[in-house]
Amino acid sequence: MARTLPARYLTPVDLAELLGVPVETVYQWRRKRIGPPGFRVGRHLRFDPDDVRRWVDGLREEAA
Numbered sequence: 001m002a003r004t005l006p007a008r009y010l011t012p013v014d015l016a017e018l019l020g021v022p023v024e025t026v027y028q029w030r031r032k033r034i035g036p037p038g039f040r041v042g043r044h045l046r047f048d049p050d051d052v053r054r055w056v057d058g059l060r061e062e063a064a
Helices: 012-019 023-032 049-063
Strands: 038-041 044-047
Touching: 012 023, 012 044, 012 049, 044 049
Parallel strands: none
Antiparallel strands: 038 044
């Protein structure tokens, strides 16, 4: 992730844009429980930037 993560909770669209994947991929990851942890605010799905960073770092470690 070359970009700096924002200092706010991310929407699925934000996450998809940051990672360069379709939004549907973000939802598939959530359904399969293989993506970054997310949480609901009412009906809205959000992701903590720190959790996203840890998830990406874990992927990078697995690939090494």
